Structure formats: C-alpha cells, structure tokens
Amino acid sequence: MNRSITDPAPLRWGLTLLALVFLGLFVALPLAAVFSQALAKGWQAYWAAIREPDALSAIRLTLLVAGIAVLSNLAFGLAAAWAIAKFQFRGKNILVTLIDLPFAVSPVIAGLIYVLVFGARGWFGDWLDAHDVRIVFAVPGIVLATIFVTFPFVARELIPLMQSQGTEEEEAGISLGAGGWQVLYRITLPNVKWSLLYGVILCNARAMGEFGAVSVVSGHIRGQTNTMPLHVEVLYNEYNFAAAFAVASLLAILALVTLAAKSLLEWKMRRVYSELRVEANPEA
C-alpha cells in the first residue's frame, strides 16, 4: 500500500483503538460478565441451576419451539423464495413486502396480534374455548409468535441468490426429463444449500432468543410456558442472579456457536458467489 494515500499513523491507531474499546465495552465485557456471574457461586451452583426442573423445562420448551419454527420457516421460506424468484405472477411485490413485515413490526405487537386473535376475548376466543383448545398462554401461541418473528430469515437469504441464478438450470433439467421434485432436490436445493443453511442458523438463533413476542403470549407459567429467555427474566426478578446468569450463559454459548457457524458459511458462500460471477462472465 502506498503510504501517501493512507491516513497518518496516529489517526489510524486512534480509530482502531476507539473501535476496540467500543467493542470491548459493549460486546466482550458483557459476555465475560455473563460467564463470571454464572460461575460466581462455583461450578456446583451453576450445574444445579441448569439441572433444576423449571430450567430443564425451559430448555426443552425452547428447543421444541425453535425446532418447529425453523422447520416451518424452512418450508415456508423455500416455497416463498421459489415462487418469487422463479415465477412471474400478479401481487408478487405485495408478497415480497409481506415477507419483510415481521422485521418492521415490534415483536411485542406481534405477540399482541395473537392474543387479539386467539385470546379469551379475541375473535376466535369463544370458539376455541368451546372446543377446549388453548393457544394463548400455551405452547401453540409461543410457537406461532416465534414463527411470525423469524419468518423472513430463510426467505430473505434465498430470494436474491435464486434470482441471480435464474431459471435456465431448472429448464435444462425439465427438458432432460426430470420431474418437478427431481428438479427441486437435484438442482435448485443444492444450488442454494449454503444460503439455506445460513438462513436456518439465523432463524434458529432468533427463535431461541426471542423475548418480546413470546413474553406477551406465554403467560409465564413456570415449568410450562417459560422459554429460556423468560426463565432468565423470572430468576433475575427473584434476585437469583447466579441461576439467571447460568441459564443466560447457555444462550450466550448458542450465540457464539451461531457466530462461528455464520462466519464459516460466509467464507464458504464467498467462494460459491465468486464462481457465480465467473460463470456469468466466462470470457473475462
């Protein structure tokens, strides 16, 4: 690098230092604090806080909800991206906008929508009550709210990639005699697998960490409708800091794993995208 076009050394070092201090203060320090607080009363207390029945139930519920949300959004997101990227139809722009809606709406409002629709005094409240179906303040409500909040992740990852890949490979597959499902799992899915996985990881992280929407529909019934984030809040409000941070540390570990997986995928996808560029312009 030519020295004359870089900024003076003190400015460069100053800016780098500022960024590092900022990062340390707002990211590294809190993360360290979570683990030090969690282990403040030793490994035994940490272990006990996680093995406690309510905590275990919260972990189980979180895994269940995240599993259902990820699987449904995998299916919805793939279907929506496939439709938007590979076909022309009326109302396509409205569909694209609707997919982004959960990003624009506050999670609390998302939760309230389900209370309004399925709650005791909601539109379907009487009918649900008569048929003894519980949605709000029960697991189905938590699942619905989580699906809503995490809906855009998979679709938004896939749409731009599928659009840039076009439909020629699919057409080639069809003209070679492949059926619709064969085209999907032999051509379309392998071409987007890394982006799909990326979307799933982001979706999963958000599903496990979601607080606002879930908090509204959960009802905070210990051992029944508390997910991990809600359980952390309950413990914290009871001044049981060590236990609260112990459960929180599990979420922090999830965050670190997500970050690592995300970086790995980004590295992988950069290679795939650069191949895409070469193919788009083979004589360059």
Added chain:
Amino acid sequence: MSIEARHITKTFGRFTALRDVSMTVNDGELLALLGPSGSGKTTLLRIIAGLETPDPDPASALLFEGRDVTAEGAGERRVGFVFQHYALFRNMNVFENIAFGLRVRPRKVRPSASAVRDRVRELMALIQLEAFADRYPSQLSGGQRQRVALARALAIEPKVLLLDEPFGALDAKVRQGLRRWLRRLHDTVHVTSLLVTHDQEEALEVADRVVVMNNARIEQTGTPEQLFHHPASEFVMDFMGNVNLFHGRIESGKAVFGPLVLDHSSSGAVEGQTARLFVRPYDLDIRHSSSGAPSLRARVLRIQAAGPQVRVELQAETGEAVVVEMPHNQFRESGIQAGDDVFIGLRDARVFTEDYSI
C-alpha cells in the same frame, strides 16, 4: 424426426413475439433460424421444446412426425435443448451433468449404473473431454462448457436437438472451431437439429436450410445459396451481408437512380413509385473512364487494403456513400488512389419497390 409448426402465435402481455408462424424441419436436417434479436426465433425454439406454450388457437399445432405434441410437457418430448449460457448444473461435475438425463428416468426405464457410465464415457469421447470428468462447470472454458452442454443434451438420445445461440457467448475463434465441429457432429449423429442464431455467417456455413425471421414473422426459407443469391425481400438482402443502397423511383417502366436507368417493366410497378437499388460491394466495378454502360460518377474517399479484399469507400454524385470490394490484384491493376474521380458500374443488382421485387 420431422417437426412441423402450424400457425403459431405467441404474445407476452402486449408484445407479440410470433405472429402466425408456420414452418417445417425435415427429418435429419440441420435448420438454422436466423434473425436479429427480438425477431421471435428463440421464442419459436422454446415453444418447440415445450418451455413456452403458444397462444391458444384452434388452427395452431405443433407436430413431431405428424403427431400433435402441444399437450406434452417438455420432459415428454425427448428434446435435447442447448442453452446460450450453457445452463450446466453448477453443483455437478462434467460426468454428473452428462449423466443427469439418464439418472432421472423412472426406475423401470433407467439404465443400470454401468450402462450410464459407458454412455457418458462415449459422449465425453465425442466432445473430446475424456480427461475432464471430475471438473466442475466453473473450472471449464466457455467452449468446453458448451460441448458439455451438447453432450448432456445428446445423452437422452433426443429425437430433436434444439440449440439456442449456442456459440453466442464465445469469442470469434472458438466460435469458428465449434461451428465446424457441430457440422461434423451432425453429419455423424444425424439427429434433426434446429439452430437459432443472429449471425448470418454461422447460419450459412452450418445449416442445410435457413429460415430468416424478422419482426415475429418468417421472411424467407431456403438453402444458404438461395437466400444469398435470391433474397426475397430487402430485409433478407440486407441481413445476408453488406449492401449499398440507392434511392430512386419508377419512371415509364424503368427504375431510375440518377444517371443509372435500369429496366423494370416486367414487375408491374406503378409509375412514380419509390424504388430502392441494392448492390453488394463486390458487384460493383470502378473505372477511370466511362465504358459506355450505365454508370455513376464518384470520388474515392478512402482505401482499406488490409484484409482478404480491398475495400474502397466512395461518395457518389447522387450523394450516397458507396463501398466497393475487389481482389488485391484487380486493385493493383486499376491504379485507384484516394481523391480520384471515377465511374462505378454495376455487375449485378436488385431493385425493390414497395411490395414487388424483380
């Protein structure tokens, strides 16, 4: 297998891509669909492949060997389609790409793994890429990719091979080589082939017959020789190669272009009608003195002697810019120089009036 398209019309919203087009491809021939971009040639190819459906019309039909295939899907038609941008499966290597059409067959008619391997080997030998079985499309050059795309299309033993601007994305030299290779391939495989191109040289060199399309219609169908020597319209004449154009009108049964007067009595053109004279650059003579035959005065502007022929640019007395091409030895004998005043004579020319042509 022969293909017949009858009264095919295709519209995309308000845009008409094909307007009542009918054509036939004979069994075993290599036919080129030639036309400028937007003339509808690719749409016609995609309709034959089953990738587009024609506008519903009771008169329209698409026949493969006399059997209507309009209702059949692209996969049922056993058509090999080669795309302009190859459309190779990027997640599969060369072997898997070529084997795809065999491996997706229903279990009952699917060849065994060893039969697939033999067939793919055979095709890789045909495209001279035996050593590239494990390469992915991104690791191949443009010409290699297009050969893989061809082998992949041939793997299903198609009854028809459809090629959409197959060499359009390649550089000139590779294109020339692949063109000849394709012609040789067709002579060995003998599959009915339909090639879409906007390059008239490519169409004339490769095809047995050429269909010239313009503006959603067919302008002319014929052998390369017929199209080149007997173009049916101004468009075909213009599209088949460079031409000089002179404007004039019909006067008492003759076509008059300034001092050039040509007999035009047989066509029944109307008195006073505008006429256009088309002359190929190599059908013009340049002399320093008038030979007595009808000729135009002109001034030599520029001489380009680098190339297989000498190219002389002139300004005619009627105002038109004229290009003449002649062999080098003829040019040396003539002693023409830039700035000379000369006479241009016609060896061969075509006169077109509004709707008629001689």
